[in-house]
Amino acid sequence: MSKFSRESNMEIPWLKLMMVSVFVMVGGALQCHRCAERKIDGKEDKAKSVACDSASIITCDESLDQCVTQHLRYTRNVGAKSVHQDATVYGCSVQGAQECKDSEADLNKNIPSLKDFKCSVSYCQKDLL
Secondary structure: OOHHHHHHHHHHHHHHHHHHHHHHHHOOOOEEEOEEEEEEOOEEOOOOOEOOOHHHEEEOOOOOOEEEEEEEEEEEEEOOEEEEEEEEEEEEEOOOOOHHHHHHHHHHHHOOOOEEEEEEEEEEOOOOO
16 A cells, blocks of 8 residues: 555545534534523513524524524413413424424313414524524
């Protein structure tokens, strides 16, 4: 084996490592906001809201390929009073996910008085950079 071919073979792993590092640094990972605005009867529920600012930007898991915005609206009973709740939730998702169906199922489990559930979802496949 010549000196040239031995040196060339040794350089290839370093080249691959360098290419992977550049890919990760340049933006191989999707970033989305993880935040929420929640309202009860039209007034912001500050205890359950999370500001959508630079602190709410996260790097999504590799298995998640898009950012999602989910709008939820429903009515529930709190004691004898009926209240309207609205939420806009931002995060990471995967193509083909069923956010509305899953959210309704979760809410039905936890809120027996759930009524008038409405949901819409929008997706974005571009990161924040």
